[in-house]
Amino acid sequence: MWQALYQELEGKGFVVIAVALESRGAEAARPWIEAAKATYPCLVDATHIVAERYGMVNVPIGVWIDEAGTIVRPPEPAGTTDSFRAMDRQTFALSAEARADLRNARASYVAALRDWAERGAASKFALSPEEVRRRMAPPDEAKARATACFRMGEYLHAVGFEGDARAYFDEATRLHPQNWAFRRQAWNLEDPMKAGGKEFWAAVDALGDGHYYDPVEMPAVQP
C-alpha cells in the first residue's frame, strides 16, 4: 500500500515501518505482506504492543517520527475516512461520491507525507510539540486495564481456552469502546469472517453520528 511512496522518497531519509497488529502471528499476515512486495520493513506485532505504546486504536493509523526520534504527528487515520460506512453491505460497492472522498483523503495524506519527507521540520505538516500533545489521546486507567484484559484474552485464546478468552475481550471493549483494534481482533480470533461481518456493521451503526475514523486535521497541500 505504501510501496510506491517509499520508493519515491527513500532517498530523502524517509522510511516506512508497517506494523501488522496480528494476534494470530506472522503466518496470518504473510499473504498480505508477500502480495505487497514491500521493500520497507513489514513487522508483525502479535501482542499489539506497538498499538499500546502509541495509543493506536484502529488500522490504518499513522505516526510520524522525526530524525531525532520525536513524534511530530500523533496517531491519526493514515489517509482514510468514514466514507466506507456508506458501502453496500452485500456487494461491498461504494458510491462514486464515497470513492472520491476516499481517493481525496488518501491523496492529501500522501502529499503531506511527501512534503514532510522533502522539507523535514520546515514542513507545515510536522506539528509543534504543543500541537502534538493537544492532539494526543491521553492514556487513562480504564484504557490501561482494557489493554491488560485484552492481553489476558489473547493468552487464553492462544493456549486453547477460547471460551474463557471471550469474557476478557468483552471487558476490554467495555472499558475502552473506541478501541476497534481490540474488538476486531477478538472477532477475528473467534472467526475470521466476523471482523467484517454483521457484528462489525452493527457496532459501526451504533456509532450514529460518532466517528469510526476521527477526521484528520490537515491543511490542504498547495498544488
Add this chain to the structure above:
Amino acid sequence: MPQTLISGDRTTVLAGATSEGDALWVPVGDLEPASGWTLKPEGACRGEECVPIPRGQESLFVRPGLFNLAALAGYLGQPVVHDARRNAWVIGESAGRRAAGLDSLEAPDFTLPDLQGNLHSLHDYRGKKVFLVSWASW
C-alpha cells in the same frame, strides 16, 4: 500450582510461584527474568528506578524467599488481571507512566520481527524520518 505471568514483552511460567487471593508470590530468583524487578536494600528496583517498600506493609510485599509482584503492581498503579482458573496473570503498564512517556514526545521504542524472523527496533532507524503505520488482515 505454576503461575503464568505476562508483563511487557515477556510471558513466563513461574513454577515456584503461588497465588493467594490478590497476591502473586514469586520466588525472588525468578523476579528479574520475569518482570525486570530485583530486590535491593533500598526496595524493588528496575533500571534506574527504585521503589521503597511501604513502611508497615512489608508483610504484604515480602516473605522469606518470595515477593508479591501483584502488590507492587497495585502500589504503582499498574493494572493487574488475574485468571484464577487458568493460573494466569497480566501486569500492564500504568496509565501514569504511559502518559509521562508520551508527554515527552519521545517515540516509544519497540522491537518486532519481520516475516523472516529478523528483529527490527525503532532505534535502528534513528536519523531517518519514520512513517510508522499500523495495518491488519482483519
